[in-house]
Amino acid sequence: MTAPLPPVIVGAGPAGIRAAERLVAAGLRPVVIDEAARWGGQIYRQPPDGGFTRPKKALYGFEVGKADAVHRAMAAIRDRVDYRPRTLAWNCEAGAIDLLCEGVSATLPFSHLILATGATDRVLPFPGWTLPGVFTLGGSQVALKFQGCAVGRRVAFLGTGPLLYLVAYQYLKAGVELAGVFDTTPFVVQARATAGMLRDPATLAKGLLFVAMLRAHGVPVRNGIRPVRAAGTERVEALVWHDAGGREHRTPCDAVAFGLGLRSETQLADLAGCRFRFDAADRAWLPERDAAGRSSVAGVYLAGDGSGIAGADAAELAGERVALALLEDLGEVVDAARMRELDRRLSGIAAFRRTLDAAFPFPDDWADSIADDTMICRCEGVTAGVLRDVARNGQARELNRAKALTRTGMGRCQGRMCGATTAELLSRALGTGPDGVGRLRAQPPIKPLPIATVIPSPRGEEGSAGREVA
Amino acid sequence: MRERIDCDVAIVGGGIVGGSAALFLRQAGLSVTLLERDWCGAKASGVNFGGVRRQGRPLEQLPLSQRAHAIWGRLPELLGTDVEYIRSGHLKLARSDADLDSLVAYRERTGGFGLGLEIIAGEEFRQRWPALGDRAVGGSLCPEDGHANPRLVSPAFARAAAALGADVREQTPVDRVEKDGDRFVLLAGDALEVRARFLLNTAGAWSLRVAEAFGETVPLESLHPNMAVTEPLPRFLDVNIGVEGGGVYGRQVPRGNMVVGGGRGFALDADRARPQRHAVMTLMQDAAELFPQLRHAHVIRCWTGVEGYTPDRNPVIGPSRTTPGLFHAFGFSGAGFQIGPGVGQTLAELVTTGTTAMPLEPFRIDRFPPIA
Ligand SMILES: Cc1cc2nc3c(=O)[nH]c(=O)nc-3n(C[C@H](O)[C@H](O)[C@H](O)COP(=O)(O)OP(=O)(O)OC[C@H]3O[C@@H](n4cnc5c(N)ncnc54)[C@H](O)[C@@H]3O)c2cc1C
Ligand SMILES: Cc1cc2nc3c(=O)[nH]c(=O)nc-3n(C[C@H](O)[C@H](O)[C@H](O)COP(=O)(O)OP(=O)(O)OC[C@H]3O[C@@H](n4cnc5c(N)ncnc54)[C@H](O)[C@@H]3O)c2cc1C
Numbered sequence: 001m002t003a004p005l006p007p008v009i010v011g012a013g014p015a016g017i018r019a020a021e022r023l024v025a026a027g028l029r030p031v032v033i034d035e036a037a038r039w040g041g042q043i044y045r046q047p048p049d050g051g052f053t054r055p056k057k058a059l060y061g062f063e064v065g066k067a068d069a070v071h072r073a074m075a076a077i078r079d080r081v082d083y084r085p086r087t088l089a090w091n092c093e094a095g096a097i098d099l100l101c102e103g104v105s106a107t108l109p110f111s112h113l114i115l116a117t118g119a120t121d122r123v124l125p126f127p128g129w130t131l132p133g134v135f136t137l138g139g140s141q142v143a144l145k146f147q148g149c150a151v152g153r154r155v156a157f158l159g160t161g162p163l164l165y166l167v168a169y170q171y172l173k174a175g176v177e178l179a180g181v182f183d184t185t186p187f188v189v190q191a192r193a194t195a196g197m198l199r200d201p202a203t204l205a206k207g208l209l210f211v212a213m214l215r216a217h218g219v220p221v222r223n224g225i226r227p228v229r230a231a232g233t234e235r236v237e238a239l240v241w242h243d244a245g246g247r248e249h250r251t252p253c254d255a256v257a258f259g260l261g262l263r264s265e266t267q268l269a270d271l272a273g274c275r276f277r278f279d280a281a282d283r284a285w286l287p288e289r290d291a292a293g294r295s296s297v298a299g300v301y302l303a304g305d306g307s308g309i310a311g312a313d314a315a316e317l318a319g320e321r322v323a324l325a326l327l328e329d330l331g332e333v334v335d336a337a338r339m340r341e342l343d344r345r346l347s348g349i350a351a352f353r354r355t356l357d358a359a360f361p362f363p364d365d366w367a368d369s370i371a372d373d374t375m376i377c378r379c380e381g382v383t384a385g386v387l388r389d390v391a392r393n394g395q396a397r398e399l400n401r402a403k404a405l406t407r408t409g410m411g412r413c414q415g416r417m418c419g420a421t422t423a424e425l426l427s428r429a430l431g432t433g434p435d436g437v438g439r440l441r442a443q444p445p446i447k448p449l450p451i452a453t454v455i456p457s458p459r460g461e462e463g464s465a466g467r468e469v470a
Numbered sequence: 471m472r473e474r475i476d477c478d479v480a481i482v483g484g485g486i487v488g489g490s491a492a493l494f495l496r497q498a499g500l501s502v503t504l505l506e507r508d509w510c511g512a513k514a515s516g517v518n519f520g521g522v523r524r525q526g527r528p529l530e531q532l533p534l535s536q537r538a539h540a541i542w543g544r545l546p547e548l549l550g551t552d553v554e555y556i557r558s559g560h561l562k563l564a565r566s567d568a569d570l571d572s573l574v575a576y577r578e579r580t581g582g583f584g585l586g587l588e589i590i591a592g593e594e595f596r597q598r599w600p601a602l603g604d605r606a607v608g609g610s611l612c613p614e615d616g617h618a619n620p621r622l623v624s625p626a627f628a629r630a631a632a633a634l635g636a637d638v639r640e641q642t643p644v645d646r647v648e649k650d651g652d653r654f655v656l657l658a659g660d661a662l663e664v665r666a667r668f669l670l671n672t673a674g675a676w677s678l679r680v681a682e683a684f685g686e687t688v689p690l691e692s693l694h695p696n697m698a699v700t701e702p703l704p705r706f707l708d709v710n711i712g713v714e715g716g717g718v719y720g721r722q723v724p725r726g727n728m729v730v731g732g733g734r735g736f737a738l739d740a741d742r743a744r745p746q747r748h749a750v751m752t753l754m755q756d757a758a759e760l761f762p763q764l765r766h767a768h769v770i771r772c773w774t775g776v777e778g779y780t781p782d783r784n785p786v787i788g789p790s791r792t793t794p795g796l797f798h799a800f801g802f803s804g805a806g807f808q809i810g811p812g813v814g815q816t817l818a819e820l821v822t823t824g825t826t827a828m829p830l831e832p833f834r835i836d837r838f839p840p841i842a
Contacts, residue, residue, distance in 0.1 A: 091747055093736075098747055107747060273738070380725075395625070401509055404516060404621040407725075412701055412770050444745060448701060448768035451754045 004111040006031050006082065007326060008097065010089045010268060011116035013041015014066075014312050015304025017074045018319030019114050019326075024077045026327050031082040031108065033089050033099060039074045042118050042138065042305075043312045045145050046071065060145075062206060063312070070316065091444035092271040098444070105453045112299050112326050115269050115287075116319060117306035119262040122420050124366055125384075127374050128230030129258070137259030141167045150176040152255025156239040157181045158227055159259040160360040162203075165210040167257060168219070178219040179253035182241055184260070184363045186224035193359030200352045220251075226369055230256050260362060262309045263420050269307070270442035272300045278435035281357055282309055284420065285439040291343055293322030294329075301326055314349040317342050367428035376425060377418040379411020384425055391429035398438040402426055412448050415440040473662050475637060477501040479821055480656050480666035482644050482680055484510030486620075486807060487799050488672035489627030490541075490814025493548070496634035498822045503664050504628060504636055505656065507643035511624025514674050515807065517775040519697055519719065519731045520620045521710055522808045523560040524585055525612035526576070528784060530832040531809060532583045537828065538812030539614070545623075549630045553622040554724060560615030561599070561709040563606035563760075564591075569714040573610040585612050601706040605760050610714075617710045617721045620807060627811070644673075647683045649793060668821045669796045672814075675778040676740075677786075677800035681835065684793040688838050689781050690801050694735035694743035694774040696753055700767040702726030707761070718756040728764060730757040735774030745772040779803040780838075787813055787833040789820065797821065798835055 007023055009016045012034035023030045032039075038046040044060065044067040060067040074083075084101065091098035096109040121136035128134065133152060135143070137159060140151045150171060156179040157168040168181045183190075194204065214221055224244035231238045231250070238252045261282075269287035270276070275296035276285040289295050289302045303322040304315035321342040324334045363369075372385030386406050396402040399409075399422060408422050409415030415422070419440050427437045479495050481488045484506030492504045504510070522542060524535040541548065545555050564570035570591060577587040590598060591608025599609075632638040639662065646657040647669065654669040671680040675692045707722040718732040733749030750772050758764045780786065783803040790796035797820055799813050806813070819826045 091750075093744070093747055096747075105751065271744075395629070398509075401512070401625075404512075405625070410771070412768075414771055443771050443773050444747075444750070445769060445772065448770050449754075451700070451758050451764050451767050451769060453751070453754065 005109055007112040007114065008033065008108060008110040009114040009116060010034075010097070011041065011118055011304065011306065012036070012039035012074065012083070012085070013116060013118045013304060013315060014044060014070050015118070015306070015315040015319035015322075016041070016114070016116035017070055018316045019116060019303055019323040020081050021073050021077055022320050022323035023326070024080045026332060029080055029082060031084065033084050033087050033097075035086065035088045037086055039083070039085070040067070040071060041315075042120075043067075044070050045142065047146055047148065066312065066316075088447060089268055090446045090449055092268050094273065097268070100449060100453060103450060103453055110299070112301070112330070113272065114301045114303060114322055114326065115272070115306055116304045116315070117265040117268055118315075119264050119305035119309055120416070121259050122261045122263040123417050124260045124421055124424065125370060125374055125376060126227040126229065126258070127371055128232070128236070130375050130378055131230050131232050131236050132234070133232070133236030133254055134230050134256045134258065137163050137167050137257050138262070140255075140257035141170065144170060144174060150174060150255075151257060152236075152253065153177060154179050154253045155255045155257055156251055156253040157257050158239065158241075160184045160363070161259065161261050162207060162356060162360065163259055163262075164360075165207060165214070169210040169213060171257075172214060172217055172219065178214070178217075179239065179251050180220040180222060181214060182225045182227070182239065183221070183223050183360075184225060184227075185360050186244060189361060190223065190359050193355055203352070226363075227258075260366070261360075262305065264308060265306050265416075267416070267442040267446045269295065269300070269302060271444060271446075273297050274300060274302070276439060279308060280435070281354065283362055283424075283434045291346070292325035292339075293318055294325055310349055310353055314346060314353075317346050317349070321346065367424045370425075376421050377408040377411065379413055379418075380407040382406050382408040382418075387422060387425050388429045391426050396426065397430060399423060399426060399440050400438065402437075403440060409440055414443070472660055475503050475662070475664045477503045477637065477664065477666050479503070479668040479670060480654055480664045481505065481670040481672060482647070482656070483671070483673035483677070484628045484638065484640065485513055485515035485672060485674050486511065486624045486627055486810035487515075487802075487813050487817075488670065489515070489624060489631060490811040491670055491672060491799075491817040492631035492636045492638070492814075493627055493634065494815045494818035495821060496631055496636050498818055500822065502631065502636040503666065504631065504638045505642050505644050505658060505664065506628070506638070506640045509625065509640050510628030510638065511621075511626075514775045514777040514802075515624035515810065516621050517697075517773060518620045518807050519695070519729060520617045520721065520807070521560070521712070521719065522555065522618050523612065523615040523710060523712070524583075524808065525560050525562055525587065525610065525615055526712060527805065527809075529579060530784065530829065532580060532585075533828055534787075534812045534816065535809050536583060536812075537815060538809045541811040541815060542618075542808070549623075549626040550633070551622070551626050553626055554619035555623070556616045556618070556724070557614050558616040558721075559709040560612045560712060561609045562612075562712045562714055563602070563609045564714050565606050567607060570608050573608075573714055577610060586614065587612055599709070601761070601763060602711075611709070615710065619723070627814075644680075647680055649684070649795075652795070654795065667795060670817055670821075671796065671798045671800065672817075674800060675776045677778060677798065681790075681798060684790055684796055686790060686792055686835055688786055688801065688835060690778045692737060692740075692743075692776050693779045693804070694737065694776060695731055695804055696733040696735050696745045696749045696772065696774050697729065697731045698745070698750060698753055698757070698769045698772045699730075700728045700764060701770050703728055703763060703767055706763045711760070713760070718753060718760055720757060720761060727770075728757075728761065728767070732756055737776070741776065743774045743776050745774050777802065777804055777806075782837075785813075785833055786835045787816070788830040788835065791834075791836045
């Protein structure tokens with residue numbers, strides 16, 4: 001078999017690692033690009049090398065076996081991949097991606113590209129969220145896994161979704177005092193969805209166990225709440241919330257960890273030219289892919305949370321599946337039974353995912369609950385009121401227009417953080433569904449690029465093109 | 471059911487040219503329908519560098535450019551909103567004595583236009599712009615040139631026109647134009663039919679589609695100037711900077727971000743373009759060379775736009791040579807933002823009076839040899 005160029009994988013999380021493993025098994029030597037210093041991705045993120053003593057069991061809890069397996073899988077193929085850690089893929093043009101590693105930029109041509117770029121927290125503001133001491137769930141988990149520290153001494157957990165209970169539980173295990181778990185989902189909704197979760201008894205059992213453990217340790221677990229604000233002057237001093245009956249409560253704490261799910265990291269797919277479609281489950285525009293992970297662009301493949309939130313187990317399966325698709329496209333004979341098996345398990349997870357969504361529904365009145373003076377885009381200081389204004393006076397009926405007029409998403413994050421919020425707010429103000437306001441177009445660079453980046457490309461290539469005067 | 475609109479003037483394209491024409495036509499009391507495929511000001515007019523500069527333009531553009539200058543001066547009153555327009559001065563740098571000579575020569579040639587150009591060199595130059603270090607031997611300052619925020623300016627023109635009663639239809643691509651007797655007929659799919667006595671072709675890089683429907687053409691190509699912007703930085707630059715001979719240009723916006731431009735992007739398709747990697751790198755390097763303050767800054771976004779360029783880099787402005795009642799204004803070749811409102815006003819004048827004092831000869835549509 002001949003691949004014109006080595007396949008390139010962006011992302012060394014569960015998806016990227018399993019994809020690499022499969023390609024290596026077929027005799028290829030893929031390039032694996034990852035921004036992080038060590039492989040593992042978000043969930044199986046490894047602490048920095050050296051001097052870090054918390055055992056894996058403490059870091060990954062129930063998932064220690066999986067974490068270890070994924071880490072080992074990569075270690076086993078380490079010599080047979082061109083692994084490039086601490087390397088950001090900051091741009092993609094047809095047939096090549098641009099990399100930045102230690103201040104040096106390089107262009108890497110590809111014929112086959114697997115994007116396994118994963119996800120980050122979906123940040124949905126509430127009053128006071130910019131106070132020091134307020135963290136995302138993911139952020140607080142990273143602090144625990146990566147830095148070995150908690151975000152506070154007495155932490156309130158807020159939001160909804162399985163991660164809420166998981167991270168709370170991890171904090172409990174780490175010996176941190178919990179002010180409470182405040183779930184926006186009403187208890188009845190969760191109870192009703194529990195039946196569906198029997199599809200995956202292990203996960204259900206874990207979920208129930210988390211809740212049971214939290215309660216057993218006297219941690220208040222409240223359902224159907226609405227956040228009012230994170231209160232405090234210098235930093236968070238309390239979480240103020242409404243219970244299901246609308247009564248206000250004030251829970252003292254020195255940190256809040258909050259999250260309403262994850263958002264896929266899709267910029268590279270966008271720059272690669274992939275077609276997007278709105279995904280109702282993720283409330284987001286995602287790159288289109290077939291069941292095997294082929295995107296709408298020949299030679300570009302998608303796997304893992306970067307193309308739709310499905311969790312770590314799905315990411316592993318999808319990584320392997322997409323590698324098989326790639327091999328198939330190269331003309332390789334692949335194990336059809338294995339492909340069917342992977343497809344079957346992936347669709348099982350997808351079905352379970354629907355149940356989880358039912359158990360932890362997105363609070364779609366969220367956008368109504370925030371006051372006009374709540375900061376939506378913190379880079380540019382854009383408030384909810386400003387966005388509502390451009391929506392209501394008819395000037396902005398879609399996201400890119402709102403960005404142009406208000407500067408939301410124009411700062412360092414370029415909408416990666418505030419984009420989801422802006423979409424929620426704008427669509428609510430306009431009375432459309434979240435799919436009704438379009439999506440922010442990605443522009444390079446994916447993350448801020450130091451100007452000092454060494455430039456290896458020959459100068460003057462653009463010739464007279466550089467002589468424009470504006 | 472197809473909606474039908476009858477009006478005096480139909481305009482294809484809601485960029486700064488079409489938007490300002492609509493505004494001035496409404497001020498003159500004509501009924502106007504403006505058809506915009508995307509959102510008004512979403513294309514070149516809304517994504518450009520934001521340079522509002524007369525300095526450096528070919529002489530034949532200066533009368534229009536001066537006319538535009540007067541309009542820019544009363545922008546808040548015209549548009550009823552702040553569009554971050556600042557008469558910061560436009561400083562064109564000379565990196566060599568030869569470049570300085572050519573700036574001096576430009577000042578001589580344009581003496582009659584009242585641009586007020588000041589040549590500043592040597593010690594005085596270094597004292598006035600220490601931030602530019604020793605990057606240049608001197609420069610030419612046009613004190614009343616400056617910059618504005620194109621994202622705000624260009625949609626505001628169409629909005630102001632609408633506020634005066636223009637029928638502005640966004641998300642409405644015109645896919646057929648023809649003339650039926652003394653009326654132009656414009657079709658936007660099955661939804662809309664517009665009939666008008668006059669037709670303005672201000673469709674930017676896509677204007678040939680309209681011109682060709684009336685048997686006219688020009689060698690127009692689409693090009694894509696590369697732009698980049700840094701994170702906000704401490705204020706170090708108040709003037710809009712260009713360089714004699716071209717290359718990089720830059721301005722610092724009130725928020726502190728530095729916007730720089732240079733080189734070209736590439737087309738994704740007929741409607742969209744993307745910055746080009748090598749041009750972006752070259753731009754970053756050139757910018758850091760010119761503005762040492764950028765050496766430790768980060769670029770947070772690059773972008774480009776789609777703009778029509780002619781071989782002589784002058785626009786096509788004026789009456790059609792085949793079809794009475796049709797007026798063109800396109801092909802601004804990367805420099806239509808400043809001049810745009812002056813062009814809009816001139817188009818309105820042509821429609822209402824049939825004539826203009828602006829010398830439009832250099833911009834005739836038939837100035838290029840016929841394309842085989
Ligand atoms: C903070 C956080 C905590 C989570 N905790 C849990 C949990 O406890 N349990 C659970 O089941 N799920 C959890 N999830 C979800 C879980 O992380 C994912 O389901 C799983 O990691 C997906 O694997 P992946 O391979 O698709 O992506 P990831 O594991 O996210 O890996 C993607 C990798 O790509 C890299 N990358 C992305 N873009 C670029 C780029 N442009 N250039 C270079 N590298 C790039 C990233 O650095 C990352 O290493 C969490 C998610 C987040 C964001
Ligand atoms: C990146 C960049 C930087 C620039 N920098 C500067 C600068 O600093 N200073 C300066 O003076 N100039 C600059 N320019 C040039 C300036 O932006 C343009 O010359 C000017 O905006 C042209 O305005 P316009 O109204 O003719 O075109 P556009 O703004 O392109 O408007 C044309 C409109 O017509 C619409 N349209 C096209 N076809 C149809 C159809 N069939 N039906 C309906 N609508 C249609 C389009 O959607 C578009 O909105 C720059 C240009 C670019 C791209």
